[in-house]
Amino acid sequence: LAKTTQPISMDSYEGQEVNITCSHNNIATNDYITWYQQFPSQGPRFIIQGYKTKVTNEVASLFIPADRKSSTLSLPRVSLSDTAVYYCLVRNNNAGNMLTFGGGTRLMVKP
Amino acid sequence: EAGVTQFPSHSVIEKGQTVTLRCDPISGHDNLYWYRRVMGKEIKFLLHFVKESKQDESGMPNNRFLAERTGGTYSTLKVQPAELEDSGVYFCASSRRGGGTEAFFGQGTRLTVV
Numbered sequence: 001l002a003k004t005t006q007p008i009s010m011d012s013y014e015g016q017e018v019n020i021t022c023s024h025n026n027i028a029t030n031d032y033i034t035w036y037q038q039f040p041s042q043g044p045r046f047i048i049q050g051y052k053t054k055v056t057n058e059v060a061s062l063f064i065p066a067d068r069k070s071s072t073l074s075l076p077r078v079s080l081s082d083t084a085v086y087y088c089l090v091r092n093n094n095a096g097n098m099l100t101f102g103g104g105t106r107l108m109v110k111p
Numbered sequence: 112e113a114g115v116t117q118f119p120s121h122s123v124i125e126k127g128q129t130v131t132l133r134c135d136p137i138s139g140h141d142n143l144y145w146y147r148r149v150m151g152k153e154i155k156f157l158l159h160f161v162k163e164s165k166q167d168e169s170g171m172p173n174n175r176f177l178a179e180r181t182g183g184t185y186s187t188l189k190v191q192p193a194e195l196e197d198s199g200v201y202f203c204a205s206s207r208r209g210g211g212t213e214a215f216f217g218q219g220t221r222l223t224v225v
Contacts (some may be wrong), residue, residue: 034213043115043202043216044154096142097206097214098167101154 004088009106018075020105022088025069030094033064033071036087038104044087048073075107083109113137115217117203123223129191132220136185136205142166143186144206144214145178149199160186161208193224 006022024033032051036044048055050062050071061074075082085104091097116135124130136143145157158168162183180186190197200221204214
């Protein structure tokens with residue numbers, strides 16, 4: 001499974017756009033890039049998933065360059081409630097949701 | 112739609128005792144996964160059920176852990192006998208059949224072995 005590297009922590013302010021970049025140099029053809037969010041005392045929650053180019057949903061956007069060796073999660077206009085840990089994962093489509101979690105990025109949104 | 116439900120939310124047991132954790136997946140989800148986070152470490156995969164069959168149990172730490180999913184509905188994870196290093200948060204997740212589907216996680220069971 002491809003290993004992912006992402007910042008340990010990030011700070012932002014309410015109303016700002018937050019971009020969290022993740023590197024996954026060893027990503028394979030059957031791998032999808034998936035992002036989860038986790039609040040304290042809760043289980044991880046799916047945010048967005050993509051294979052290439054750009055994916056957007058009501059929560060976030062995911063930008064994936066052509067070589068797929070990195071990806072960027074973009075959160076528009078964050079609020080205090082977006083303070084959480086964000087995990088970048090590479091998921092092998094043949095392995096279902098056997099997910100390999102790294103340390104994640106701890107995002108702190110300040111007023 | 113009800114989410115993934117785990118019971119109990121917290122459990123404190125003594126070393127050597129037995130504990131059984133339960134997970135109720137989202138109705139209709141064939142895939143069920145167990146994960147855990149021990150103190151200070153990352154969330155680790157334990158095993159994967161497809162309906163009642165164990166698809167992958169490569170993450171189970173040792174034979175003190177036994178997972179079952181009778182009838183392909185809810186699942187139990189039994190730890191017997193519990194050791195201090197088993198303390199942590201145990202997560203269950205479920206997803207629909209087929210690749211590319213998101214996993215829905217429960218809130219976890221916090222297990223403390225004293």
